[in-house]
Amino acid sequence: MSTQTRSASPAADRRAPRILVVDDERSMRELMAIVLHREGYDVLLAENGKTAIDLLERESVDLLISDIKMPDVSGVDVLRAAKAVDRDILGIMITAFASTETAVEAMRLGACDYLSKPFDVDLLKMKVREKIESRELRQENVMLKRTLGLTHQFANIVGRSQAMLDVFKMIETIARTNSTILLTGESGTGKGLVAQAVHFHSLRRDRPMVSLNCGALPETLLESELFGHMRGSFTGADANKKGLLEVGERGTVFLDEIGEMTPPMQVKLLHVLQERRFRRVGGLEELQADIRFIAATNQDLSKRVAEGRFREDLFYRINVIPIVLPPLRERREDIPLLADHFLAKYAELMGKQMAGISNHALELLVRYAWPGNIRELENVMERAVALEASPMVLPDSLTPAIREGAPQPQAATPAPLESVPGPGFDLEAHVQEIERVYIAEALKRAGGVQVKAAELLGMSFRSFRYYAKKYNLR
Ligand SMILES: Nc1ncnc2c1ncn2[C@@H]1O[C@H](COP(=O)(O)OP(=O)(O)OP(=O)(O)O)[C@@H](O)[C@H]1O
Ligand SMILES: [Mg+2]
Secondary structure, three states: OOOEEEEEOOOOOOOOOOOEEEOOOOHHHHHHHHHHHHOOOOEEEOOHHHHHHHHHOOOOOEEEEEEEEOOOOOHHHHHHHHHHHHHOEEEEEEOOOHHHHHHHHHHOOOEEEEOOOOHHHHHOOOOOOHHHHHHHHHHHHHHHHHHOOOOEEEEEEEEEOHHHHHHHHHHHHHHHOOOEEEEEEEOOOOHHHHHHHHHHOOOOOOEEHHHHHHHHHHHHHHHHHHEOOOOOOOOOOOOOOOHHHHHHHOOEEEEOOOOOOOOHHHHHHHHHHHHHEOOOOOOOOOEEEEEEEEEEEEOOOHHHHOOOOOOHHHHHHHOOOEEEOOHHHHHHHHHHHHHEEEEEEHHHHHHOOOEEEOOHHHHHHHHOOOOHHHHHHHHHHHHHHHOOOOEEEEEHHHOOOOOOOOOOHHHHHHHOOOOOOOOOOHHHHHHHHHHHHHHHHHHHHEEEEEEEHHOOOOOHHHHHHHHHOOOOOO
């Protein structure tokens, strides 16, 4: 006989906080139910630990009040189960006598409070109110953070540039549709990350997202990966196998490097997109493909269409919603934000206390061209956190390329020398004269602004200042 009972809460515009009371003593349950119900809470009752855990898995609960000592399943076990369901559930444990052991254990699990039997009803009311209020406050904070964070971060995607704000907006708008998306951007610009964000904001989030790199597999393998195959359909096919289209049914299929797909595969994919049906390799049965496709490429697909290397009809089928991720060098305002984001990430992972990035190091990061985009920035920050002995990231723990401001456009290679100058030639003086001319000219073009002049010459501000001083140029 189960004694789980629900007492309806007084009507309110928002849901009344829900409390689960677990006690094997009937009189205690009833007392608490009356008191808490009168306070306006929605109360669930369970007579033992097992019933309580079943309830926790089905119902959302804000606060757990449980007797610690119960036969079979203890209150601490119930609390542990509650925390596994929802990390933020609060607990009040009731003990007949204070046992430090269980108290410590429950504390570790995050039961914030105790009541010892017999307890005063007013004390119960007060503790409950305190807990519920702190939970509500915390939830409001989380909500607030989310809304605030929205401008600089969406899911795990960080950015404040207009281009990225547009991307966030776009993901929000289109995630819940089933439209095919084409992500375009250089390597390391976050195409994979955006694909994930779309999936996890879609109604398909409880279904799998499967990815396939179309450039990494030979055609026959790619075909069987995508469509699956029947036993015996080719040498080596010794069993039937589901393809990603089946595994990803009602989910999302991410086709990475779609520009690399061979013409015959392009035809097959076009068929799936048009008919929403497909067959396994060697199979007769037509299978349904209820799938959201996201494709990505680091190439200019329209150019490949113009060159006759990518089917135009397929291009239009996948380019329903284009999202372009600009290279990092075209959204430098995102660099400080991203650098901080990765600094925090790796400091936490490596258990290091990091205070921040020095101004000079940040200057170098912002100025660098980032051919590997955000992936490169992430690697650089990981390395910096690993190497840095001080709590600040200083230029020395950045890679030489960044410290030197490279890669910059290559300087023209000097013309081969016709002859070696005769005796008396002073190479050092000659080189210095060239240096002096360049430094002076750069300063002139930069209107006397040294940072700018340094940039023109692809050198660090520090080296520039050194030369400017050496040649007495200001
Ligand atoms: N805006 C961003 N905020 C935070 N992290 C990012 C952002 N963009 C990319 N990253 C991170 O940078 C790395 C590279 O991103 P991702 O793999 O999504 O790039 P990609 O465009 O798919 O590259 P490729 O074309 O080489 O596959 C990942 O670790 C990703 O988490
Ligand atoms: Mg990728």
